[in-house]
Amino acid sequence: MKKRWDQVGWNEGKRIKWKELGWYLLVIMITIPFIFPLIWIIAAAFKTQAQIVASPPIWIFEPTLNNFKSVFMEQDFARFLWNSSVVAVASTVLSLLLGLPAAYSISRYKQQTLGVFILVARLMPGISFLMPWYILFSKIRMVDTFSALIASHMLVALPLIVWIMINYFDGLPRELEESARVDGCSIQTAFLRILLPISGPGIITATTLSFLFSWNNFMFSLVLSTHRTKTLPIAIYNFVSYAEVSWGNVMAAAVVIITPAIILTMIFQRYVIKGLTVGAVKG
Amino acid sequence: MKEVRLIKAAPAFTEVITLSAKKPFRVNQLIEKNIKWLFPLPTGLFIFLMMIFPVLYTFYVSLTDWDMISGGRISFIGLDNYVNLLKEPRFFNSIKLTLYFTIMAVGIEVVLGVAIALILNRDFRGKNLVKLILLLPMVATPVAIGLAWTLFYEPTIGLGNYALKLLGLPASQWLGSSKMVIPSLALVDIWEWTPMITLIVLAGLASLPQEAFEAALVDGATPLQIIRDVTLPLLRPTILIALVLRCIDALKTFDIIYVMTTGGPGFASETLNIYAYNLSFNYFRFGAASAALVALFTLVLACNLLVLWMRKTYEL
Amino acid sequence: MISKKRLSRGMFLTIFILSLMAIIAFSIGAAPKQVTLRFVAANHPYTDVIKPLIPEFEKKTGMKVNVENYEENQLTQKLTVEFTSRASTVDVFMTRPLQEGRLFYKNGWYHKLNQYLPAAGWDWADYPKSIVEAVTLNREVYAIPIVTEWKTLFYRKDLFAAANLKVPTTLEELEAAAKKLHNPEKDMYGIVSRGQRGAAVTQFSSYLYSFGGDFIKDGKCVIDSPEAVEAFKYYGRLLHDYGPPGVTNMSWPQAQALFASGKVAMWTDASVLIAGIIDPGKSVVADQVGVAIFPAGPAGARPFQVVPWSVAVAAQSRQKDAALEFLKWATSKQVAKTAQLNGLTMARTSVWNDPEIVKQLYPGLAESANLTGPIAVPYDRPLMTAVGEARDAIGEVIVKAIETGGQADIASLAKIAAGKVDVLLVRAGEGPN
Secondary structure, three states, X not given: OOOOOOOOOOOOOOOXXXXXXXXXXXXXXXXXXXXXXXXXXXXXXXXXXXXXXXXOOOOOOOOOOHHHXXXXXXXXXXXXXXXXXXXXXXXXXXXXXXXHHHHHHHHHHOOHHHHHHHXXXXXXXXXXXXXXXXXXXXXXXXXXXXXXXXXXXXXXXXXXXXXXXXXXXXXXXXXXHHHHHHOOOOHHHHHHHHXXXXXXXXXXXXXXHHHHHHHOOOHHHXXXXXXXXXXXXXXXXXXXXXXXXXXXXXXXXXXXXXHHHHHHHHHOHXXXXXXXXXXXXXX | OHHHHHHHOOOHHHHHHHHHHHOOHHHHXXXXXXXXXXXXXXXXXXXXXXXXXXXXXXXXXXXXXXXXXXXXXXXXXXXXXXXXXXXXXXXXXXXXXXXXXXXXXXXXXXXXHHHHHHHHOOOOOOHHHHHHHHHHHHHOOHHHHHHHHHHHOOOOOOHHHHHHHHOOOOOOOHHHOOOOHHHHXXXXXXXXXXXXXXXHHHHHHHOOOHHHHHHHHHXXXXXXXXXXXXXXXXXXXXXXXXXXXXXXXXXOOOHHHHHHOOOOOOOOOOOHHXXXXXXXXXXXXXXXXXXXXXXXXXXXXXXXXXXXXXXXXXXX | OOOXXXXXXXXXXXXXXXXXXXXXXXXXXXXXXXXXXXXXXXXXXXXXXXXXXXXXXXXXXXXXXXXXXXXXXXXXXXXXXXXXXXXXXOOEEEEOHHHHHHHHHHOOOEOOOOOOOOOOOOOXXXXXXXXXXXXXXXXXXXXXXXXXXXXXXXXXXXXXHHOOOOOOOEHHHHHHHHHHHOEHHHOEEEEEOOOOHHHHHHHHHHHHHHOXXXXXXXXXXXXXXXXXHHHHHHHHHHHHHHOOOOHHHOOHHHHHHHHHOOOEEEEEEEXXXXXXXXXXXXXXXXXHEEEEEOOEEOOEOOOEEEEEEEEEEEOOOOOHHHHHHHHHHHOOHHHHHHHHHOOOOEOOHHHHHOHHHHXXXXXXXXXXXXXXXXXXXXXXXXXXXXXXXXXXXXXXXXXXXXXXXXXXXXXXXXXXHHHHHHHHHHHOOOOOO
16 A cells, blocks of 8 residues: 555664664654753752752752652642642533533534633633632632632633533534434433543543643632642742742652643543644544 | 433433433423523523623723722723823833734744644654653643743753853853843743644644645655645644634733743833733732733734634635 | 443542532631631741741640741732732731831731730830831831841852952942952852842842932932932942843842852842851852951941831731730740741840850851941832832833943933832822922
């Protein structure tokens, strides 16, 4: 079978193809800049402050666990991990519960204006929400709970989930539901029992991305959280003190924040990529 | 219980019918008839409630002179804030910088992203690993990334100048130079988001029709000609969407600029979003800040309308 | 391929469990029964000292104290949002008299303390007059001072010894020493000081005063006086010619990191920053740090000594008695002594006279404090409400001065900045009478 010029595999011919090697070198050169800073952060998390600020940079050093010890013991990071998880999970789940039916309806009934309205929520700059939300939530005595945080994160998650799922549902053929309906079942049951189960990939994509955006959110969490509900991105600033910045601790905290996100990404890699490309590519 | 019967039932449709027989027939019908409203209602309502107050509030405050400096009195001053904004050089500076940052960052991201996608567009061992690595800058917390890059950019002890020295290039002041600060910030954005463009384009490439390429090969075209005359034109809608999506988010960039320079040195990196932040939480001039936020919202809205318009023109 | 039935059952179960989690999470917000105080603090060594001591207080009084801490700018931001909404639950908080004192006072966010202070237990007489003035407006005390800091010169003892240099006592000698030790080829820079816009203003202040300049006089901004312009030019020249690259984006973290990595011979900044350069785990020059008082300028020696942080009771607190109790304890002599033993420089006089403590202080620090005290200027920034905006306006001139080595038309730039500050003064009702 004829292969596309860009589909030539790597095993053609038995002798070393220098062009192949050169190409692989190119790939490595492309990949390194993207991963290098992250590797540096991880390395710095195991260095002392003096080693981090040393110049020329120290590549070989004796790793220390002190930074991680500070992070978990002095600053109670376990609690922050829990807080971030609760908020991310809750806001994602609730957004799914609300967003999936909405996306279905917009997709099947071509409710364009509604779709646009939901997407407009993405356009407002985050700062405009801070003061009014604080006033609102404090009037109904909700500030000291996770609820306010979760609701604010949902405002970011919902449009995202709706947008991804609209495009996903658009790509699913209508025959499945139509045959179900012919057999006498209602639209909502067709949605629940037929469509959702096969929407696994789209849902996983939406869930992962929504979780990530909530996990990394800084602004809303700063204003709406108290000591009980402080989330990770705020906590990283715990090490930026009045008279010193403990870089080692900051980097260790960064590792603690980034690792779950990376693990999640690794597990759902295929779906995350699909989610990002949905809406940009047909089919 | 009817549930048990469900799970034991074999074909999908029988399950379905059993379930619907469980609910009272009238409620079911009611739901079905109004599903067009019922399904989107919770979402629409939630978003409306969460947004309506902030939106109205911001517009309202932008028409007042609310200012904690004068003790928090609020009086209505109409469009004065907007007029003052238009007279304020820092406002125009911030718009200029916002556009400069966005165009530079997104421009390079798209060119680089497409180039990398074209290079990586073949099956090879480790392709998934490479894709995974490319995903990582996007999922890393911006606040953490900003702090790390600040260290990289330190002119004396940072890795940035160390790398330049190794390459034989002159050292740069990076974030400390009024000229270099926006490019330095753009570099961080490029590092974070080029992978997204690459991945979008890779997916697009995978769905391009084979025939065009085969025809070109038959005609004896060189790879470069193929890229220029076949691949890129076919990719245009994909690239366009990716480009505009990035633009919207780039216009609103906040976290990395806040962490790395808060608008400095001087005001050389004060984008509109940062300017609004400074007005709110550094100067406590909420009236003026709200006007700036409305301006930012308008800017982003304009770009979003551009998306919709381009999508209509290029995809149907 | 997971069967549809199992997928839907699994989904239902997951959603159920997660909702349960959410409900539990929501219910954590339920109000507890004992008195619970909310103390909002800054990321500061003082907070680090007080946190482990809080269980003692809780045991003694039966109250519970929840501490939150934030980076200083985020602290102000959070407090502002909460207080503006008039529904804050903050009871006690740390505050910067010079930065937000007037703003918060004007908006009625501090609970006034005059009536309580004469009582025993507060030991109010332990604070020197100048420090008391720092937390007083219209004869009302709005917060209790906790720490002091003053303008210091940090220098490398080894480099000075090797170059046979005396510690500079005048600004001329400072510039000469910087020139002598400046060696960019070998990655060594003569001197560093803050150059980042608003942040630089506080460190520039002592230079300004030493040239005979000031920020405000009689309700008008005098940053464009000939003396002030000289100060700008000096500062710009000093950092441009003998400073490290990128100094215009440097606040104290960057300057501190640079000194700690051994790349700079001298550093002028606030005394409290010494912590990051004398710890061997944090600094490669930990054992070579010398401390000196800030050199004198043409108008004499005029370093600043200020109260950067104080603790206040929120006017909106619903548990004022409990909050005051906590405030009294947190600023007590015992706590101050513990803090001073941990390297802080507190505001109470008694801890400075305690011989046990004096023994512990870093050599040179106590002397510099004593020498600086009598001649110090009690503020390091313009005393006005719209401080943030004023600092940015003045900072702009500093940045230009550094960028051009003092060669730009500083006089005009300063005049423009002074104009901007005048507008801010008038708007806040602090203009000329």
